[in-house]
Amino acid sequence: MGHGTVKQPQAKVNKQVPTTGSTHKHTGSSQKQHGGKPGGSGEKPAPPPKVAPGRTMGREKAIIWEDDNDVDFEDITFVVPIVISVIILLVFFLRKYIRWTVPCQSSNRIDGKTVVITGANTGIGRATATELARRGGRVVMGCRDRKKGEAVAIQIRTKTHNPDVYCYELDLASLTSIKEFVDDFNNREPTLHVLINNAAYMGPQSTTMDGYERCFGVNYLGHFYLTYLLKDKLRRGAPSRVINLISDTYSKARLNFDDLPLTPYDIKQAYARSKLCMVMFTSELHRRLAGDIIHVYGVHPGWVCTDILRNWPGVAGNILRTVSRVLFKSPEDGSQTVLFCAVGEKMREMSGKVLENCNIFKVKNYAKDREQCERLWNLSLNLCGLESDIPADKRDPGEKGPPAAVQDVGPREAEPKKEK
Ligand SMILES: NC(=O)c1ccc[n+]([C@@H]2O[C@H](COP(=O)([O-])OP(=O)(O)OC[C@H]3O[C@@H](n4cnc5c(N)ncnc54)[C@H](OP(=O)(O)O)[C@@H]3O)[C@@H](O)[C@H]2O)c1
Known part of the structure; x- marks a missing residue:
């Protein structure tokens, strides 16, 4: 599947490239490479490279993109069938309602x-x-x-x-x-x-x-x-x-x-x-x-x-x-x-x-x-x-029942079929 081939090389990048702590998931690996936990007995961890606020480094961008994509991929496989089912159900009920x-x-x-x-x-x-x-x-x-x-x-x-x-x-x-x-x-x-x-x-x-x-x-x-x-x-x-x-x-x-x-x-x-x-x-x-x-x-x-x-x-x-x-x-x-x-x-x-x-x-x-x-x-x-030449009947249209002339007219009856 196309998605699988995309995922593998990204996972590689994730292992090799150190991160700067901008996403806490990668902060750990960064810390390990620099000698353990901050505040521990080892050397002081190297400070993160200085980046202007609102900007990220090129490699960092790649990793962030890869992480987001991982999440999207899993979400999509889960969400798409639900969305399709909901649309089908909506169309089904709308069709039933209209018809x-x-x-x-x-x-x-x-x-x-x-x-x-x-x-x-x-x-x-x-x-x-x-x-x-x-x-x-x-x-x-x-x-x-x-x-x-x-x-x-x-x-x-x-x-x-x-x-x-x-x-x-x-x-x-x-x-x-x-x-x-x-x-x-x-x-x-x-x-x-x-x-x-x-x-x-x-x-x-x-x-x-x-x-x-x-x-x-x-x-x-x-x-x-x-x-x-x-x-x-x-x-x-x-x-x-x-x-x-x-x-x-x-x-x-x-x-x-x-x-x-x-x-x-x-x-x-x-x-x-x-x-x-x-x-x-x-x-x-x-x-x-x-x-x-x-x-x-x-x-x-x-x-x-x-x-x-x-x-x-x-x-x-x-x-x-x-x-x-x-x-x-x-x-x-x-x-x-x-x-x-x-x-x-x-x-x-x-x-x-x-x-x-x-x-x-x-x-x-x-x-x-x-x-x-x-x-x-x-x-x-x-x-x-x-x-x-049709005079308007001055009855109130909201008034119930037909005028006097119409009172005794019942429902129309079907006439017997004429012999052919
Ligand atoms: N379809 C709906 O969802 C819907 C909803 C609400 C109300 N209506 C009403 O239901 C009625 C029937 O509509 P329909 O859906 O069955 O539409 P339709 O299949 O388009 O039928 C309309 C008929 O009107 C004829 N017509 C058009 N212009 C004419 C003219 N100048 N002189 C004589 N006949 C003419 C057409 O003839 P040609 O084939 O020669 O053009 C056709 O036979 C209409 O009054 C429509 O407004 C329909």
Whole structure:
């Protein structure tokens, strides 16, 4: 071993070279060479050579270095396995913690129900679309890249034996594309039961076709516009549900209404801000749609290994993607709370709330601030060129239970499967 060959010649040096008493280990050998113990009957021991304070002689340096190295070598053989074991244990428990998932307990089928999922060609959206198709839903995937989306739709149809899986073109970075998607949908589908606002962008600074900062435009404003245009179909499908994908990073953001382009731009801030808007949108939409028996949920899926980090540039991006592959949840696990909100029973009380692991996730007060949420709503109407026809429900959002019109609506029951 390399270490052994280093050690031997050093040991030789230790024997031959007298020391000056600067380390007491060598003082003894020095004393012996000069005739025994100090203060004994022999000659007076030679005084140590004079060295300026703070300086050492060349040979002395070699010996001190060798002694330190001896100690390090022994320490390292002992410490390294401990450090490695501790790191492995930490990674193991961190991975367990991050991947901890409460699965959707409901086995409800959704035969005959129509579901729209944005960004369903990959990640959590794809896993959700697959499971909802397996449960008999009529699944409409809104995908930016039609070809990619069609290919995934074919795979889901084959896997789940459900022929009712379709891909429509939808680019959330374009208000025109969103309008076309809704027109297409309205022509083909009579009702909508579940809308899942899932798609998201995270990456370098960029703008939508309409000139808005891309995270804000795709993750929030596009979904705002889509939901607004689909509200009549949701009313027809009532009791229906809107599920907004949010992220716990929302708490790192502040919304400055006077700085929508976000200067200076920062990937994390832009993404977090768009998710803060989704949290605020969830509260406000609940206030406005509860009367129509349309329930609204926010979902934080946890940290999930998907393509969401694909646009993160540089070394940081590579590190994050590698870490996510090792530590994060699978898209199937990440989709459990979305499924719970889509098919679960007794969900009425949870409308307007954010959930994680099939349970309420406490949201910071400023993200539910009524005035701010209303301000964002009005700004969004303005940015999309809309006029509101959804009156704000003046109930206190903290008030328990739905308004009178909703009281007698029980959990949605799975309809019997249609004969084909
Ligand atoms: N992964 C996580 O750890 C995590 C954590 C918290 C929250 N979330 C949220 O979960 C949701 C799903 O994310 P994911 O992790 O599954 O990410 P993903 O794998 O990157 O999926 C995002 C989807 O959004 C689509 N998309 C992006 N820009 C679009 C646009 N302009 N128009 C239409 N679709 C667009 C993508 O389509 P293309 O493939 O064509 O780009 C893709 O299908 C997101 O809302 C995300 O913020 C994820």
